[in-house]
Amino acid sequence: WAGGTGYADRHAHTAVTADTHFRAGSISKTFVAIALVQLYEDGEVDLDTPVAELAPGVDIDNAWMMSDPVRLIHLLQHTAGLDDMHFNEIYNESHPPDLPLAEVLKINPASRVVRWPPGTRMSYSNPGYGIAGYIIEKLTSQKYEDRIAEEIFKPIGMTESSFYLTADDHAKLAKGYSSRNGPPVAYTPIYLRPAGNLQTSAGDMGKFVQLLLNWGETATDLVVDPEYLSNMEHPRTSLASAAGLRSGYGTGLARSFVHGFPLVGHNRGIEGFSSSFA
Secondary structure, eight states: OOOOOSEEETTTTEEOOTTOBEEEETTHHHHHHHHHHHHHHTTSOOTTSBHHHHOTTSOOBOTTTTTSOOBHHHHHHTOSOOOOOOGGGSBOSSSOTTOOHHHHTTSOGGGOBOOSOTTSOOOOOHHHHHHHHHHHHHHHSSOHHHHHIIIIIHHHTOTTOBSSOOHHHHHHBOOOBSSSSSOBOOOOOBSOHHHHOEEEOHHHHHHHHHHHHTTTBOSSOBOSOHHHHHHHTSOOSSHHHHTTOOSEEOSSOEEEEETTEEEEEEEEEETTEEEEEO
């Protein structure tokens, strides 16, 4: 079952339905991670490959480069030691909304200074997923948005999900609000699109959760291998995970406990919107 409550537009009293579009923010990262896991399964990339080999044009200031390079899996598990976004690389108010990721990553390389040896501790970093999206493009010669649409959304039947905002999508998009009684916030594009530009619906996210519950399979397709999907659910690139910690941020999926029950999913938000699946 999927449905909605409240208004997609408070002024027009437009009701929320299962197909109303919302900006899903960092849930985007789960799909970027799965796209790279699919490429790993196909033998196109090793997730332990140093980023410098996969994206040599992306500057990363890593004092431990010789002994501890930043690897692709570190980006996906937030263990690269990078900062989160700096102010001038958050909202895009100066460039086309589809600015190529190679250009996006030139805006502020200062957010890509490694603060401690990679693979030691977890610290949430949107720029890391910006690089991950760019690596998808380098490996596939496709825009990351198109690759995810083709290899993930299409086989799952997620017809209301996209990393683009078309005129048709805009008509379905709920208004975002930052306060209980205030006006809607403006739709502002973001620079690091792989980290947070997904728009989707409750109905589509229900289909995705069914995929996870069915260990990566639909009725007709294997979207992600069950064994690696299991690996995605746990951290495995920090000192804490090496010491046995099973909860925390895995590969685009986070594991926690609520009243003693294990919870696997992702949350976060973007201006005017808050989102979670589990």
